[in-house]
Amino acid sequence: MTAPSTSLSVSHEIARKGVVPEASLSVTLSYEDRFLRRKVLKSDQGESFLVDLAHTESLDQGDAFVLTDGRAVRVEAAAEPLLAVSGTHLPRLAWHIGNRHTPCQIEAARLLIQRDHVIRDMLAHIGATVDEVLEPFTPEGGAYGHGRTHGHDNSHAHGPEGHAHSHSHSHSHAHAHDHDNAHSHSHSHGPAHAHDD
Numbered sequence: 134m135t136a137p138s139t140s141l142s143v144s145h146e147i148a149r150k151g152v153v154p155e156a157s158l159s160v161t162l163s164y165e166d167r168f169l170r171r172k173v174l175k176s177d178q179g180e181s182f183l184v185d186l187a188h189t190e191s192l193d194q195g196d197a198f199v200l201t202d203g204r205a206v207r208v209e210a211a212a213e214p215l216l217a218v219s220g221t222h223l224p225r226l227a228w229h230i231g232n233r234h235t236p237c238q239i240e241a242a243r244l245l246i247q248r249d250h251v252i253r254d255m256l257a258h259i260g261a262t263v264d265e266v267l268e269p270f271t272p273e274g275g276a277y278g279h280g281r282t283h284g285h286d287n288s289h290a291h292g293p294e295g296h297a298h299s300h301s302h303s304h305s306h307a308h309a310h311d312h313d314n315a316h317s318h319s320h321s322h323g324p325a326h327a328h329d330d
Contacts, residue, residue, distance in 0.1 A: 171183075
């Protein structure tokens with residue numbers, strides 16, 4: 134069963150954007166697929182390679198997998214179904230999104246979030262304009278570390294199979310909007326995730 138992987142190039146490390154070596158390969162991944170520890174991926178050029186990292190990592194567009202043969206595979210963010218949120222009080226809208234621990238890409242005139250009809254209805258109810266778009270999703274990494282990594286390492290020891298799916302909604306995202314009371318929620322990693330406010 135492990136025989137096929139022996140012929141694959143392997144990556145045990147990540148180079149973060151800004152310090153990425155020259156990359157001859159690229160791989161286009163969705164937001165969910167950019168959170169991984171061990172997985173076989175196929176580059177945009179058609180070459181498969183094995184990612185085998187020491188810990189589950191969250192990758193951003195512009196990061197790269199460093200292969201053991203010295204090559205680098207640049208990470209690109211795939212276009213995916215999102216909601217574009219706009220309105221006259223964008224910081225307030227960002228606070229409500231962050232209060233629900235929803236990953237959020239913060240831009241000057243709009244916010245981008247994954248499609249969710251419950252959050253869409255909530256945002257419309259408080260006066261936001263919400264449009265469906267198909268774009269790359271590169272949400273905020275949060276105040277406590279790079280990407281989703283730190284929000285999961287501290288409290289979610291659910292075994293090797295649970296990481297990629299059950300933790301797709303990071304508890305450290307969308308808290309970068311200068312609302313101190315929003316940050317208090319990022320520490321509530323116990324079993325009760327009811328947000329009454």
